[in-house]
Amino acid sequence: MKNHSIRLSICLLFLTLFSGIILATSGAESAAKTDSCVSRKCHSGMGKAKAVHNPVKAGMCTACHNAVADPKKKTKHPRNLTITLAQQGADLCYMCHDRNNKKKVVHGPIKGGNCTFCHNPHQSPNKGMLKEPSPKICFQCHPDSLVKHKVMHPPVLSMGCSTCHDAHQGDHPKMLMQEGNSLCFMCHSDKQEHLKKRKVAHLPVKQSCVMCHNPHGSGNSAMLSASVPALCANCHPNEVSLGQRAVTKHSPMTGKKQCLTCHDVHAADQPKLLVKQQRALCLGCHDAVRRTKTGAVKNMKAFLEKHKNGHGPVRENNCASCHNPHGSDYWRLLVKYYPPEFYTSYSDGKYALCFTCHDKAAFTKRITDEKTDFRDDKKNLHFVHVNKRSKGRTCRTCHEVHADNNRPHHVSDRVKFNDWEMPINFVPSKNGGSCLPGCHGAKEYRR
Ligand code: HEC
Ligand code: HEC
Ligand code: HEC
């Protein structure tokens, strides 16, 4: 700063002397002295505006204007002076100011050397001798729609364009003060902390905040380039369209917060950006009986509190291995087909859900000595019960799919048969087991 001012003073001194020499040697009969350019009659407004350029204030008109009196030429200017600029375009300004076209990115009008498009060289009512106050000056060339959004980013209006952009040049694209997200972190350091502290960050958030937020404003809350879920649909079309067109819909998808009910869009400690551990997330809402189009669903939280012996994936808190929280074409938001009935004819596809993790051979081989333990010698009892052309029993006849009270092989205590809670009375033995269900007498199997 100090060097800069010194340079300016030396420059001023030199120019004053230099222009004096021109005037003295030009043979003019009485060349105007710099201070006589401004008088009651001539250029009387000079120096009276709110912001006056220093050399003008100092009456040093000839720092920029050469005034030559040539008797051979007739001019309109009093005393027959020919007035020219000492330098053209930006070079005039660079006589005293550091060049501002040196950095990586230079603003269009600066490239063209057009300083006086924005600045009045003498004076103006506006700060920085701007011809129009900022940001109006910018809208001479850029659309003012930039500041006419329904939802504005507060600093754009309150702090001005130069909070983020240099009007002349910069080291970063678009003459921004900082590159990429660092710009945003100048003021949103809490978001920077959030990203650092959480285990997983959403990839686009790491890449660039402006992928989702318009830095100036937009028609949507938080200056989003589109509202949720349309915003998400740009990159995650499947989840969004599933939520809208699925046969079985899940109401949090269309509720007030939509995707953000379950996901933190910036960063989270849980995989898949979940706001909570998955099971806790689901049970946060499934802590009461919920109504659906196909009947009420039970209070799963209460059920799991009473039934501690979770089925593998439930034990691992992975509800999403069987349910798609976004929506599904199957019953109960299941990820694959699983029959809702008590009885059904058998096909592999009907148990696609269970067969993602269990071997279907336990149900397709009439005779086996290894594919299942539910057999009497080699007679496959899974096949007997399940694999029928009609009235095959579905898995729910015998098994709990979420959890049970420490029952072996997740065999249920009771099964709902129409309105009857039918007991099963399964008792395992060393090489087999027995049951005394409501539907037939006591039976035993032995391997
Ligand atoms: C920092 C350089 C600079 C100084 C100092 C300066 N001028 Fe100028 N002046 C200019 C430039 C550049 C133009 C051309 C403006 C344009 O083309 O928009 C100009 C144009 C003019 C014009 C014609 C157009 C107009 O704006 O009215 C007058 C008259 C003028 N100057 C008078 C003065 C007087 C009087 C002084 C001293 C009080 C002075 N200038 C000091 C740079 C300067
Ligand atoms: C003869 C030297 C000289 C020339 C030529 C010159 N300036 Fe300046 N300018 C100054 C001085 C001295 C200052 C005050 C320095 C400071 O505040 O750092 C200044 C300040 C400014 C400011 C800041 C004003 C404010 O209120 O903050 C602007 C803008 C400016 N000049 C633009 C220009 C432009 C545009 C040109 C070319 C048309 C130009 N200058 C040419 C000497 C000059
Ligand atoms: C697109 C408009 C625009 C153009 C063109 C422009 N400036 Fe500026 N300039 C500004 C704005 C805006 C400011 C900040 C004014 C304020 O708020 O104080 C500024 C400030 C300045 C300042 C004072 C603060 C600083 O940055 O040192 C100087 C000196 C200056 N400009 C010189 C120039 C010169 C020299 C040129 C031509 C090479 C030029 N400007 C061209 C818009 C412009």
Ligand code: HEC
């Ligand atoms: C004299 C006309 C003019 C004025 C006034 C003007 N600009 Fe520009 N601006 C341009 C031009 C020309 C470009 C280059 C456009 C391009 O490269 O596509 C540009 C580019 C930009 C860019 C970069 C855009 C990009 O896509 O890379 C930004 C940011 C910008 N201007 C901001 C401003 C701000 C802030 C102001 C007010 C202080 C302003 N401009 C005033 C003419 C102007």
Ligand code: HEC
């Ligand atoms: C909070 C910081 C911030 C403020 C304040 C700000 N901008 Fe920007 N501006 C940006 C960022 C970031 C970009 C780059 C956006 C991108 O890359 O998509 C940008 C881009 C631009 C562009 C390029 C075209 C576009 O729309 O992307 C122009 C022109 C522009 N700004 C002008 C302005 C003007 C004029 C003002 C003042 C009215 C202003 N900006 C205020 C951050 C800001």
Ligand code: HEC
């Ligand atoms: C100069 C400081 C500043 C910079 C730089 C800045 N912001 Fe802001 N931003 C604010 C202020 C102040 C608010 C309003 C108060 C608040 O909500 O924190 C705000 C609000 C926001 C909001 C809206 C909050 C809401 O609840 O609606 C978003 C989104 C936002 N900024 C994103 C960004 C992004 C993205 C960037 C980088 C391109 C950025 N900001 C750069 C100061 C800034």
Ligand code: HEC
């Ligand atoms: C993938 C899109 C996306 C990206 C990228 C993104 N955001 Fe957001 N941001 C959102 C959404 C959606 C909201 C609205 C959250 C809400 O309504 O609760 C939001 C809200 C905000 C808010 C205001 C509410 C709050 O959570 O404080 C701020 C500030 C913000 N974002 C800053 C940033 C910053 C800074 C970045 C870059 C580091 C960024 N965002 C990147 C989508 C995004």
Ligand code: HEC
């Ligand atoms: C600009 C594109 C973009 C937008 C917009 C976007 N995302 Fe993403 N999202 C991604 C990318 C890229 C990944 C990383 C995918 C990968 O790693 O395979 C991702 C990953 C995710 C993940 C999984 C994270 C993980 O750990 O695997 C979730 C959940 C997610 N996004 C939710 C959202 C939500 C909700 C929204 C809307 C509020 C949204 N996204 C908007 C690009 C986007």
Ligand code: HEC
């Ligand atoms: C009811 C809670 C909930 C809602 C609402 C929700 N999600 Fe998810 N989302 C999840 C869960 C749980 C997972 C993890 C699934 C898994 O682990 O397989 C997930 C996973 C994702 C993934 C990663 C998918 C993958 O294959 O890795 C994306 C992307 C995603 N969600 C986007 C969205 C979008 C977009 C919305 C809004 C349209 C949304 N989610 C709404 C709970 C939800």
Ligand code: HEC
């Ligand atoms: C192994 C697959 C699987 C896993 C893992 C799983 N579910 Fe289920 N869920 C099902 C099946 C199958 C149904 C259909 C119920 C039936 O067969 O009667 C169902 C039904 C439901 C219902 C509706 C209950 C009713 O009254 O009909 C809710 C609520 C539910 N599950 C929530 C969860 C939650 C929460 C988790 C994680 C803690 C979870 N599920 C894990 C397979 C699973």
Ligand code: HEC
């Ligand atoms: C924000 C609350 C909320 C969250 C979180 C939530 N659910 Fe739901 N869920 C509901 C409501 C309400 C219903 C009742 C039907 C409806 O409105 O969509 C429901 C219905 C269901 C159904 C039965 C759907 C049917 O129509 O048959 C299943 C299965 C289910 N949810 C599983 C889950 C799983 C798994 C999770 C965790 C990944 C979860 N839910 C998270 C609120 C929630």
Ligand code: HEC
């Ligand atoms: C009629 C009752 C019944 C039905 C229906 C039934 N199971 Fe079983 N299942 C059992 C019994 C009893 C065992 C315990 C066998 C043993 O170890 O003694 C068992 C064991 C299992 C095992 C452990 C591995 C094995 O085969 O020994 C799996 C896995 C299994 N069943 C899955 C299923 C699936 C999937 C369905 C539906 C397609 C189903 N079961 C239908 C009674 C049944």
Ligand code: HEC
């Ligand atoms: C995501 C994988 C997965 C899916 C899908 C799945 N299971 Fe399981 N299942 C397991 C795991 C892991 C175990 C072993 C841990 C345990 O005993 O809970 C298991 C165990 C069992 C057992 C007890 C086996 C034994 O020997 O004790 C039965 C019965 C069972 N599952 C039935 C089913 C039924 C019925 C379905 C379909 C509705 C199903 N499973 C879907 C992973 C799965």
